[in-house]
Every structure is written in C-alpha cells, then in structure tokens.
Amino acid sequence: MKCKESRKVLSRYLDHELSSTETSSIEEHLAGCLECRTELETQQRLWALLGSVEPIRAPNLTAAVEARLSEPRGWLSFLAGLRLRSFAYATATVALVGLFVGTGVWAGTARHGSDAREHDRTFAELLSDVPPGMEVVAVLDQIGERP
Amino acid sequence: MTERTTTAEEDLDIIRRVGAGDHGAFRELVERYQRPLYTFVLRMVRRPPVAEELVQEAFVRAFRAAPRYKPTASVSTWLFHIAARLAMNEAALAHHRREVPGEIPDAPGAARGPLEELERKELSQTIEAALSQLPPQQRAAVVLARFEDMPYREIGKVLEVSEGAVDSLLQRARQTLARILRPLQ
Numbered sequence: 001m002k003c004k005e006s007r008k009v010l011s012r013y014l015d016h017e018l019s020s021t022e023t024s025s026i027e028e029h030l031a032g033c034l035e036c037r038t039e040l041e042t043q044q045r046l047w048a049l050l051g052s053v054e055p056i057r058a059p060n061l062t063a064a065v066e067a068r069l070s071e072p073r074g075w076l077s078f079l080a081g082l083r084l085r086s087f088a089y090a091t092a093t094v095a096l097v098g099l100f101v102g103t104g105v106w107a108g109t110a111r112h113g114s115d116a117r118e119h120d121r122t123f124a125e126l127l128s129d130v131p132p133g134m135e136v137v138a139v140l141d142q143i144g145e146r147p
Numbered sequence: 148m149t150e151r152t153t154t155a156e157e158d159l160d161i162i163r164r165v166g167a168g169d170h171g172a173f174r175e176l177v178e179r180y181q182r183p184l185y186t187f188v189l190r191m192v193r194r195p196p197v198a199e200e201l202v203q204e205a206f207v208r209a210f211r212a213a214p215r216y217k218p219t220a221s222v223s224t225w226l227f228h229i230a231a232r233l234a235m236n237e238a239a240l241a242h243h244r245r246e247v248p249g250e251i252p253d254a255p256g257a258a259r260g261p262l263e264e265l266e267r268k269e270l271s272q273t274i275e276a277a278l279s280q281l282p283p284q285q286r287a288a289v290v291l292a293r294f295e296d297m298p299y300r301e302i303g304k305v306l307e308v309s310e311g312a313v314d315s316l317l318q319r320a321r322q323t324l325a326r327i328l329r330p331l332q
Contacts, residue, residue: 011318015292017299046325050278050293054271058185061199062177065206069173 001029006036014043158222166213173213177206180223183295184230190290191234192241193279201237205230220304227295227305231287238283270331277327285320288313 006029012018013026030037161179164172184205189198208229216225278286287306291297292313297305299313306313 011321012299012314015299015317017314042325043321046321046328047293049328049331050274050289050324052267052270053274054267056186056189058182059195059199061181061185061203061206062174064199065177065181065203066170066174068203068207069170069210 001025003029003033003036006030006033007039010036010040010043014040014047155221155223159218162213162216162222165210166216173206173210176209176222176226180226181206184226187227187287187290187295188230188234190275190278190294191231191283191287192237193275197237198234201233202230205233221301224297224301224304227291227297227301228307231305235283235287238286242283273331274328277324280327281320281323284308285316285323288316289320289324292317 006026009018009022009026013023018026030040158176158179161172161176165176181202185198185202188201188205189195192198192201205226209226212229216222220228278289281289284306288302291302291305292299299310299317302313303310306316308316
C-alpha cells in the first residue's frame with residue numbers, strides 16, 4: 001500500500017470498517033511510514049478529544065410522548081401539532097398561492113373579455129360591407145364553408 | 148449471543164407489539180431510545196425545546212408507522228432515521244435563517260474542583276461549537292459514528308446514503324474538525 005491509498009482508508013481503519021486483509025495491508029504500511037503514522041495519531045487524538053464532551057442531560061419525555069399520542073388525529077390535531085412558526089409559513093404559502101391563482105384568473109378573464117370585444121368589432125366591420133340579405137354567405141365565405 | 152443481537156431481537160418483539168397497538172410496548176420503546184435520540188437530535192439542532200419536540204414527534208411517527216415496519220434495518224436504525232429526517236430539516240432551516248447555535252446544557256459530572264469544572268465545561272462547549280460548524284449531514288455522520296458507535300452501513304441507512312458517501316462525509320468532517328480544534332490537540 002502507498003501513502004495515497006493509506007490516507008484514503010485511514011478514516012475507515014480508525015472506525016474498524018476495513019476487512020482483515022485491508023487492515024493487515026494498512027498496518028504493514030503504517031509500520032514503515034512515519035508520515036502516515038503521524039496522520040493516524042492526529043486523527044486518533046481528534047476522535048479522543050471529541051469523546052471528552054460532557055454528557056448531555058436528557059429530560060424524561062415518556063409522559064409528553066404518550067400525551068401527544070392520545071391527541072385526536074385529523075385536521076384539528078394536524079393544525080394543533082404544528083408549531084406557530086410552521087403555521088405562519090403555511091398561512092403565508094396559502095396566501096401566496098391564492099394571490100397567484102387569483103391574479104391568473106383575473107388576467108385570463110380580462111384578456112378573454114378584450115379578445116371577445118375585438119372579435120365582435122372585426123365581425124361588425126366585415127358585415128358592414130356586405131349587401132343586406134347576403135350576411136350568411138359572407139360568413140360562410142370567411143370561414144371557408146360555403147357549399 | 149452478543150448483547151447487540153439480544154437487544155435487536157428484543158426491539159423486534161417490542162416493535163411488533165407496538166404495531167399491534169400495544170401502548171405498554173410503546174412506552175418500553177420510548178424509555179429505551181429517548182436518551183440516545185434526544186442527544187443525537189440536540190447535537191443536530193442545539194436547542195433543547197426544539198430537540199424535545201422533534202423527539203416526541205419522531206416517537207409519534209414511529210408509533211403510527213409501526214404496523215408497516217419491515218425489518219430491513221434494525222429498530223434502532225429505523226428510529227434514528229425518523230429522528231434524523233426531522234432534525235436535518237430543522238438544522239437546514241436554522242442554517243437558512245442564520246440562527247446562532249445555542250449552548251448545550253450538560254449533565255452534572257463527577258465532583259471536581261471549580262477550576263477543573265470550568266476547564267472541562269469550556270472544552271466541552273468548544274467541541275460542541277466545532278461540531279455545530281459542520282454541515283448537517285457531516286455533523287450527523289460524526290455524531291452517529293463517534294457517540295453512537297454506529298457502523299457505516301447503519302449510518303448510511305439513517306442518512307439514506309451509501310457506505311462510500313458516509314466514508315466521504317466522515318473524512319471531510321474530520322478535516323474540518325482537525326482544523327478548528329487544532330489549538331486543543
């Protein structure tokens with residue numbers, strides 16, 4: 001094993017994640033390589049240092065979990081279970097979606113209305129040049145449906 | 148039979164009973180795992196009230212999902228997976244909101260002199276602060292590997308990544324921690 005390979009598997013060696021063959025191979029390399037051995041010792045010190053953190057005081061959550069479990073399910077409990085912050089996010093999202101949808105519907109209606117008015121105007125202009133009694137023929141001509 | 152195997156078999160029995168709606172078995176599950184889940188989640192979110200709420204939520208989700216539990220992962224890994232998803236989301240949100248990490252209150256240790264107590268406390272807080280500087284996924288990998296002695300395969304299942312990815316997360320985390328904690332080594 002070369003230094004480059006050794007550095008790649010050093011982390012797994014420290015965490016006992018190598019196979020016995022890989023372990024023998026890296027140990028053989030470490031025995032003859034001061035640089036890799038120094039790196040190994042640095043990492044070992046770091047891991048040992050992490051272990052010197054104070055134990056965490058954990059509260060007993062059994063009663064709180066059981067109480068939460070007996071809460072009714074459904075929309076009311078879903079809303080009640082959400083924290084205020086999450087609820088605020090949800091409300092803001094619904095409001096934004098509503099705003100987008102509302103704006104889209106309004107714009108669509110407005111555009112549809114103006115298109116229809118434009119269409120009526122064009123149609124009236126077209127028919128103004130047609131002699132009385134020939135309107136149906138003119139329209140059929142316009143849409144290419146005259147028999 | 149090793150201690151780990153016995154625990155795994157007991158867990159399997161408990162989760163089957165929980166799946167059948169046995170509240171006594173559920174209490175046993177909570178008693179068994181609340182401490183490791185809480186310390187893991189607290190190291191991820193660094194706010195005790197948030198950690199408490201997330202752990203409660205993880206257990207409630209576990210209770211509701213228990214009838215569908217499939218033993219493709221150990222019960223312990225499955226619980227950590229549920230808690231990790233909640234904790235990682237919260238950690239990512241906190242990172243996005245640029246929240247300053249809180250301090251983790253430690254348990255009262257063995258009787259020591261005031262100076263020694265202060266030194267230990269400072270050292271502990273420096274290490275916890277260094278851990279909090281890691282991106283959530285790297286932090287989770289370090290906490291599970293270092294404090295829970297979890298093998299890479301299990302860490303991969305908890306974090307939904309491959310074993311190779313766990314290795315890579317841990318290598319990067321070790322480099323960052325070594326740089327931050329160099330003055331203490």
